[in-house]
Structures are given as C-alpha cells and as structure tokens.
Amino acid sequence: xxxxxxxxxxxxxxxxxxxxxxxxxxxxLGPRRWMVNSWRIWSAVLMGLLWLVCGVKVELxxxxxxxxxxxxxxxxxxxxxxxxxxxxxxxxxxxxxxxxLMWIPFFGWYAWKARMIAVDRxxxxxxxxxxxxxxxxxxxxxxxxxxxxxxxxxxxxxxxDYKPGIAALYRELDVEVVPMATNAGVHWPxxxxxxxxxxxVYEYLEPIPPGLKRAEFMRILQExxxxxxxxxxxx
Numbered sequence: 001x002x003x004x005x006x007x008x009x010x011x012x013x014x015x016x017x018x019x020x021x022x023x024x025x026x027x028x029l030g031p032r033r034w035m036v037n038s039w040r041i042w043s044a045v046l047m048g049l050l051w052l053v054c055g056v057k058v059e060l061x062x063x064x065x066x067x068x069x070x071x072x073x074x075x076x077x078x079x080x081x082x083x084x085x086x087x088x089x090x091x092x093x094x095x096x097x098x099x100x101l102m103w104i105p106f107f108g109w110y111a112w113k114a115r116m117i118a119v120d121r122x123x124x125x126x127x128x129x130x131x132x133x134x135x136x137x138x139x140x141x142x143x144x145x146x147x148x149x150x151x152x153x154x155x156x157x158x159x160x161d162y163k164p165g166i167a168a169l170y171r172e173l174d175v176e177v178v179p180m181a182t183n184a185g186v187h188w189p190x191x192x193x194x195x196x197x198x199x200x201v202y203e204y205l206e207p208i209p210p211g212l213k214r215a216e217f218m219r220i221l222q223e224x225x226x227x228x229x230x231x232x233x234x235x
Contacts, residue, residue, distance in 0.1 A: 006194045009053045016045055021106045028113055035114045039087040046084060055197035056187045060089060062204035065178055067091075070139040071207070072177040074166055074221060076229045077148040078156060078185030085202055086146055094138045096131060096147040096165070117145075119165075128165065132172045139173055149221065153190040156183060157233055159226050166221070167214050176207040179221055181228030201232050 024038045050056045058081075067073075068091055075082055086093050095111075099118040102108040111118070117134045120127045135145055147169065150160030170177055181203045187196045205224050208217065 002194060002196070005054050009049060009195055010193050012049050012053065013046060016049070017042070020045075021110075024110070025106075028109065032113060032115055033092070035110055036087075036092060039084070039114075043084045043087040047081075047088065050081075050195065054195040056195050057199045058085060059199050059201045060204075061201060062180075065204040065207060067144055067176075067178055067207075069142045071144050071175055072166070072169055072173065073144055073146040073180060073204075074149045074177050074225065075146065075180035075202075076182045076225050077150050077153050077160070078182060079153060079188040079190050081184050081188050081200065082148070082153075082182060082202075089202075090144045090146070092141070092143045094143045094145050096135075096145065128168055131165065132168060135169055135173060139175065145169070149225070154185070155190065156185040157230060159222070162218060162222050167218055170208075170210070170212075170217055171214065174210045176209055177217075177221065178207045179205040179224045179228075181205060181225055181232060183229065183232035183234075186233065203228055203232065 020038075020042045024035070027034045027038055047058045050058065066089060073086065073090070073093075075086070083095065086095075094114070094116055096117045096119055097111065099120045102111055102118045115138065117131055117138065119131050138145055147166055149162045149166040151163045151165070154160045166177070182201060184200045184202070187198050187200050205228055208220055208224070212220070
C-alpha cells in the first residue's frame with residue numbers, strides 16, 4: 001500500500017506541476033512578484049496532496065521567527081520538499097540555486113523571472129563575489145534569501161558539511177540569519193519515491209544577530225540547526 005500511495009503521489013506531483021507550469025506562463029509578462037506569489041499556490045497544493053494521498057502532514061513551527069523583510073534563511077536540507085515548502089510561508093523568497101538548473105525549460109525561465117540567484121559551483125571565488133553582489137540587490141528589495149548551508153541533501157540524524165557561502169553572505173550583508181530545522185528526510189527520503197506517513201516538521205529558529213566572527217557564527221548556526229533537527233527525529 002505504501003508503494004502504491006507513493007507512486008500515486010509522484011504521478012499527481014508531476015501532473016499538477018506540469019499543469020501549473022503551463023497555466024502561469026503568461027506571468028512571464030507581468031511583475032516579478034506575481035511569479036513568486038504563484039508558487040505559493042503550487043506549493044500549498046503539493047503539500048495538501050501529500051497529506052491526502054500519503055498521510056504525510058506538514059507542520060510549521062516557529063512562526064514568530066519568520067522574517068517579513070530582508071533576512072537570510074538557512075534551512076536543514078533533506079529533500080526537495082525543503083525547497084518548495086518555503087514558497088508557502090516566506091513573503092518574498094529568493095533562492096540560491098545551481099547554475100545548471102537555470103537551463104531547465106520553464107523552471108529556469110521562471111527562476112530567472114523571479115530573480116533567483118544562480119551560482120556556478122566551479123567558479124569558486126568569482127562565483128562567491130557574484131553571489132554576494134546579487135544578494136545585496138535582492139536585499140535592497142526586502143527579500144528573504146534562502147541558502148542551504150550544507151549545499152546538498154543529507155540524511156536524517158547525520159550532521160552536514162557546512163559550506164562557506166552562508167558565512168560570506170552573513171559577513172557581507174550584515175543581516176540576521178534565521179536557521180531552520182526539519183525531520184523531512186524521515187518521511188520524504190533524499191533518494192527514492194516512497195513517502196512514509198507521519199508529520200514533517202519545519203521549525204524556524206531564533207535568528208542569529210549580525211556582527212559575529214566567522215567561526216562563532218558557523219558554530220552557532222550548525223549547533224542550532226543540528227540540535228533542533230535531532231530533537232525532531234523519532235526516538
């Protein structure tokens with residue numbers, strides 16, 4: 001039954017996504033904010049289907065820490081749901097994403113329209129400077145910049161390898177960072193299609209104020225994310 005329900009959800013995921021991608025194509029001619037807001041609907045439907053078909057509920061905690069203006073969001077990363085769940089809650093999200101994803105038809109076009117930040121991971125120092133410059137522009141517009149500090153998806157209960165990009169943005173932008181914990185990988189694995197019933201929790205944590213030294217910032221960031229994420233795992 002788990003396999004059947006999971007396969008059904010995967011099918012509905014793509015059917016709904018293709019339908020929505022085609023439906024919102026006229027928004028390419030409108031304001032950027034229309035495109036960003038449209039993803040909120042797409043995300044909400046996907047999470048509703050996840051509960052209806054697979055018995056996986058998505059719970060949001062720490063609502064008081066969700067920023068209304070410019071801020072850095074640093075989520076724990078387990079699965080694809082970590083990405084589109086943010087669209088449902090953040091007022092004006094902007095993601096740091098791999099440059100290669102911008103080549104995907106429709107996705108890349110819409111990401112460009114929404115002014116996401118594409119990073120060439122092979123570019124190293126040059127890519128980092130470009131990311132910081134673009135982030136400053138997005139912050140001037142009061143957007144919430146989402147960057148996964150581990151850079152890639154990991155397994156529940158396994159501390160990730162935190163990359164330097166988040167520290168560079170924290171230093172150069174001089175703004176608070178809002179960590180986010182999750183147990184998503186327990187119910188939506190990084191690899192494979194099975195969706196296991198239960199509750200996925202996304203918990204926004206107390207913001208880290210600007211101005212800390214790099215080492216202290218990275219220590220606090222990792223400690224808060226990993227400690228809170230471990231606390232969400234089943235005993």
